[in-house]
Amino acid sequence: MKIAIGTKNRAKIQAVKNVFGADADIIGIDVPSGVSEQPFSDEETITGAINRAKEAIVKTSRPIGIGLEGGVTETPFGLMLCNWGAIVVEGEQKPFIAGGARILLPEVISERLRKGEELGPVMAEFCKKENVRSHEGAIGIFTNGRINRDDMFTHVVKILKGQLEYEIMQKKSSY
Numbered sequence: 001m002k003i004a005i006g007t008k009n010r011a012k013i014q015a016v017k018n019v020f021g022a023d024a025d026i027i028g029i030d031v032p033s034g035v036s037e038q039p040f041s042d043e044e045t046i047t048g049a050i051n052r053a054k055e056a057i058v059k060t061s062r063p064i065g066i067g068l069e070g071g072v073t074e075t076p077f078g079l080m081l082c083n084w085g086a087i088v089v090e091g092e093q094k095p096f097i098a099g100g101a102r103i104l105l106p107e108v109i110s111e112r113l114r115k116g117e118e119l120g121p122v123m124a125e126f127c128k129k130e131n132v133r134s135h136e137g138a139i140g141i142f143t144n145g146r147i148n149r150d151d152m153f154t155h156v157v158k159i160l161k162g163q164l165e166y167e168i169m170q171k172k173s174s175y
């Protein structure tokens with residue numbers, strides 16, 4: 001199975017390897033998400049994930065594309081971290097999508113994002129550590145390392161793979 005992921009981010013690539021690693025040849029390629037650098041709603045984040053998956057197929061000519069996108073979304077409780085994934089199979093219209101675990105961000109972080117800053121650099125400064133986004137991520141920092149960014153995306157990719165398998169089984173049983 002030849003898979004292309006629309007990113008070079010280590011945590012995202014690791015998540016796909018954790019789920020598809022045994023039976024797939026996986027490459028990561030930088031593609032435009034077609035949405036803001038910092039998506040600010042579920043809808044925008046999902047669109048980014050789908051765009052990345054489609055673009056990964058176009059750029060590599062591989063039959064399966066995966067897009068993983070991080071964003072935030074405003075709720076009555078405060079600003080929440082949200083993460084979405086999409087898997088696209090070449091020639092099929094409808095992507096499968098799956099959402100990741102969500103937590104509220106601390107107000108000090110949320111205020112800066114509402115003013116237009118991006119979570120990646122804000123987290124790096126907050127933690128005095130470079131590239132948090134490619135390692136534990138905000139989710140890892142604020143859950144004391146119990147769920148890191150690759151764990152969270154691994155769960156998302158499992159849900160994507162499971163839906164794809166389910167569809168394949170349904171198609172087989174309808175012959």
Ligand SMILES: O=P(O)(O)OP(=O)(O)OP(=O)(O)OC[C@H]1O[C@@H](n2cnc3c(O)ncnc32)[C@H](O)[C@@H]1O
Pocket residue numbers: 006007008009012037038039068069070071118119120121123132133134136137138139140149
């Ligand atoms: O190279 P790409 O695939 O773009 O990976 P990225 O780390 O930039 O991730 P996203 O574009 O999906 O995320 C949108 C923004 O939110 C940041 N971000 C999202 N989740 C994060 C997390 O858990 N920790 C730190 N930054 C995060 C990220 O750095 C971007 O600024």
Ligand SMILES: [Mg+2]
Pocket residue numbers: 037
């Ligand atoms: Mg990005």
